[in-house]
Amino acid sequence: MTYLPNILFIATLATAVAVFAKKVGRIRENIGLGKDTDRSDRSSDRLQNMLRVAFGQSKMQARPVAGALHFIVYVSFLIINIEVLEIIVDGIFGTHRAFAPFLGKAYGPIISAFEVLAVLTVIAVLIFWWRRNVSKLDRFHKPEMKGWAFTDANNILYIELVLMFAFLNMNALEANFADAHHSFLISQYIAPLWSGASEWGLHFVERLFWWLHILGIFAFLNYLPYSKHFHIILAFPNTYYANLEAKGRFENNAAVTKEVALMMDPTADPFAAPAPDAGAPVERFGAKDANDLSWANLLNAYTCTECGRCTSECPANLTGKKLSPRKIMMDTRDRIEEIGTNIAANGSFVDDGKSLLGDYITNEELWACTSCNACVQACPVDIDPLNIIMKLRNFATMEESSAPGALNAMMTNVENNGAPWPFNQMDRGNWINE
Amino acid sequence: MTTFQVPTLAQMTAEGKTPEVLFWVGCAGSFDDRAKKITKAMAKILHHTGISYAVLGTEEGCTGDPAKRAGNEFLFQMQAMMNIQVLNGYEVKHIVTTCPHCFNTLKNEYPELGGNYHVEHHSQFLNRLLKEGRLKIEGGSFKGKKITFHDPCYLGRANDEYEAPRALLEKLDVSLKEMRRCKQNGLCCGAGGAQMFKEAEKGTAEINHVRADEAMETGAEIVVAGCPFCNTMLTDGVKNREKEDQVQVLDLAEMIALAEDL
Numbered sequence: 066m067t068y069l070p071n072i073l074f075i076a077t078l079a080t081a082v083a084v085f086a087k088k089v090g091r092i093r094e095n096i097g098l099g100k101d102t103d104r105s106d107r108s109s110d111r112l113q114n115m116l117r118v119a120f121g122q123s124k125m126q127a128r129p130v131a132g133a134l135h136f137i138v139y140v141s142f143l144i145i146n147i148e149v150l151e152i153i154v155d156g157i158f159g160t161h162r163a164f165a166p167f168l169g170k171a172y173g174p175i176i177s178a179f180e181v182l183a184v185l186t187v188i189a190v191l192i193f194w195w196r197r198n199v200s201k202l203d204r205f206h207k208p209e210m211k212g213w214a215f216t217d218a219n220n221i222l223y224i225e226l227v228l229m230f231a232f233l234n235m236n237a238l239e240a241n242f243a244d245a246h247h248s249f250l251i252s253q254y255i256a257p258l259w260s261g262a263s264e265w266g267l268h269f270v271e272r273l274f275w276w277l278h279i280l281g282i283f284a285f286l287n288y289l290p291y292s293k294h295f296h297i298i299l300a301f302p303n304t305y306y307a308n309l310e311a312k313g314r315f316e317n318n319a320a321v322t323k324e325v326a327l328m329m330d331p332t333a334d335p336f337a338a339p340a341p342d343a344g345a346p347v348e349r350f351g352a353k354d355a356n357d358l359s360w361a362n363l364l365n366a367y368t369c370t371e372c373g374r375c376t377s378e379c380p381a382n383l384t385g386k387k388l389s390p391r392k393i394m395m396d397t398r399d400r401i402e403e404i405g406t407n408i409a410a411n412g413s414f415v416d417d418g419k420s421l422l423g424d425y426i427t428n429e430e431l432w433a434c435t436s437c438n439a440c441v442q443a444c445p446v447d448i449d450p451l452n453i454i455m456k457l458r459n460f461a462t463m464e465e466s467s468a469p470g471a472l473n474a475m476m477t478n479v480e481n482n483g484a485p486w487p488f489n490q491m492d493r494g495n496w497i498n499e
Numbered sequence: 500m501t502t503f504q505v506p507t508l509a510q511m512t513a514e515g516k517t518p519e520v521l522f523w524v525g526c527a528g529s530f531d532d533r534a535k536k537i538t539k540a541m542a543k544i545l546h547h548t549g550i551s552y553a554v555l556g557t558e559e560g561c562t563g564d565p566a567k568r569a570g571n572e573f574l575f576q577m578q579a580m581m582n583i584q585v586l587n588g589y590e591v592k593h594i595v596t597t598c599p600h601c602f603n604t605l606k607n608e609y610p611e612l613g614g615n616y617h618v619e620h621h622s623q624f625l626n627r628l629l630k631e632g633r634l635k636i637e638g639g640s641f642k643g644k645k646i647t648f649h650d651p652c653y654l655g656r657a658n659d660e661y662e663a664p665r666a667l668l669e670k671l672d673v674s675l676k677e678m679r680r681c682k683q684n685g686l687c688c689g690a691g692g693a694q695m696f697k698e699a700e701k702g703t704a705e706i707n708h709v710r711a712d713e714a715m716e717t718g719a720e721i722v723v724a725g726c727p728f729c730n731t732m733l734t735d736g737v738k739n740r741e742k743e744d745q746v747q748v749l750d751l752a753e754m755i756a757l758a759e760d761l
Contacts, residue, residue: 127683127684310607311603312656312657312658313603313658314603314607314608315608317576317608317612318572321576325576325577325580328577329580350572378684380689380706380710381700381706383686383709384689384699384705384706384709385702385704386701387700388700429700429701432700433699434692435652435687435691435694436691436693437656437687437692438652438657439652439686439687442684455570458568458570459570463573468571471696471697471698472696472697474696475565475693475696475697476565476569476574479578480574480577483560483578483581484526485565485695486530486531488529488530491557492529492530493529493556493559494556494557496528496529496535497505497542497554
């Protein structure tokens with residue numbers, strides 16, 4: 066019977082990890098539905114970018130208040146994980162504070178430092194909650210933030226509060242034990258609240274908070290893949306695989322290059338029989354649906370934590386247009402999830418009559434973009450909504466000819482007279498003599 | 500009318516000469532009345548420095564930037580291939596342009612298609628000439644004038660060049676007042692991504708009006724731009740507030756040409 070808690074714990078741990086791994090595997094598969102793109106180059110630059118942007122949070126600090134608060138929660142999360150490791154060890158082996166003997170005198174100050182972080186985290190989380198629910202920062206209340214997106218954001222804050230509450234109380238209870246070995250910096254002040262309890266009661270409630278804390282963490286772990294909060298994991302691969310080229314450089318479509326080369330080749334035979342390998346179905350130009358995008362685009366979509374910095378910097382959104390770069394990312398994620406679920410249910414994708422462009426993202430949003438890169442610059446985890454917008458435009462223009470009329474006129478001019486306006490090519494040098 | 504001869508690459512090549520730099524004029528610079536003034540100012544500076552340069556004239560064509568940003572990769576690559584054939588035919592090595600869109604496309608999107616050149620925006624080019632002592636600028640008429648600089652997206656965020664235009668302005672002894680949103684956080688003028696050629700979608704304000712307001716909030720008498728499209732958009736924004744008598748919108752090249760009384 067004495068091993069019952071250990072067995073119970075190990076079973077819970079194994080279940081939590083297994084369920085999490087399964088869901089992560091599904092997300093991985095969904096990301097894999099994207100087209101290939103080569104991000105295997107410049108590994109040391111990529112590593113540096115990841116260390117600077119994800120680990121070092123460099124882009125978060127563009128907004129000092131949110132940046133500082135987020136930094137507290139982030140550091141606290143990283144460090145308190147050491148405590149979680151101890152809890153897991155205790156849970157498996159039935160020990161109590163297994164790290165204490167190894168750390169000796171340092172144990173008290175270390176846990177005390179964790180407690181300070183926990184209190185700072187509570188303060189930061191409360192301010193976050195205030196900004197979202199009371200002072201109602203504009204970027205948290207855009208149309209795409211209604212419903213689940215808003216609930217999800219608050220859920221995360223509540224879970225963090227519960228975890229910190231359990232952690233501090235667990236320590237506070239211990240200070241009241243008859244054979245108390247530990248009293249920590251913050252929890253010693255909470256300790257008197259529990260001083261009236263019997264020894265048995267103290268131990269019981271201490272265990273309760275211990276379980277609450279670790280079960281909370283397991284729940285949190287398994288909530289992550291369903292939440293915007295998944296960024297705490299994906300921010301790392303996402304910044305590693307980020308686009309490192311100049312932001313102004315838009316990729317050239319290789320399939321088009323082949324076509325253009327053929328068109329401009331005077332020796333090409335227009336009546337030539339198709340090459341033997343031409344049997345493969347012609348790929349679509351650009352992207353109509355989420356699985357026409359690259360895996361990097363899809364990784365971006367799962368990484369997005371819906372902070373809305375992109376949208377708050379977008380010139381189109383600032384002037385009341387429907388375009389919101391954050392919504393582009395959320396739509397992409399929701400659609401690839403839908404496609405993934407469809408494939409899982411049917412074995413392969415069964416046409417559901419829907420597509421990313423049209424059912425999720427409208428033409429009105431698509432054509433409002435000025436390609437200014439403000440969204441890309443603003444993203445603290447190097448997400449590139451512009452790349453998705455351009456791929457959707459490729460599809461709209463090249464496959465559907467659905468570009469706005471004025472743009473079609475502009476393109477006709479470029480085609481006919483080499484300029485976006487209807488001026489004669491032969492007049493290009495006229496300015497010299499005017 | 501320019502008082503000096505602007506050589507075309509065809510002429511120079513026929514004379515057996517190779518210019519040091521090709522001045523890529525761009526469509527706006529060739530056809531738009533406002534932008535032509537920027538082109539002429541740049542030609543004057545080039546002439547003034549005595550540098551050997553040439554333009555393509557009728558052999559130049561749209562880089563394909565607006566087509567690509569409008570989603571027409573096909574048309575973009577057609578334009579690119581035609582231009583690359585011309586440029587490679589003349590063995591062009593070095594290009595300077597007053598248009599950040601041409602600059603970005605030539606610099607970043609042509610190499611993969613076979614067009615490899617050293618491409619500079621005129622702010623970078625002129626700044627280099629200054630450093631090399633081949634161009635001298637005195638403060639002249641702009642000494643102490645309150646100005647602000649609008650970062651073109653395709654020079655700034657797209658290519659991380661924020662300092663070259665500011666270094667040039669510093670030489671003019673102006674008093675540079677930065678806008679709240681500047682450099683990495685600069686607000687677009689509203690013309691990029693082929694928006695120049697279409698009506699904006701329904702909204703609550705025009706982007707260029709907002710940006711012009713931000714520029715005028717600095718109290719600047721001159722709003723300096725480094726892009727013919729930004730120039731048009733900001734000029735329109737200033738007119739929207741009926742401030743065109745108090746606030747001028749000028750290009751970097753025009754500032755230098757005016758300061759030097761060229």
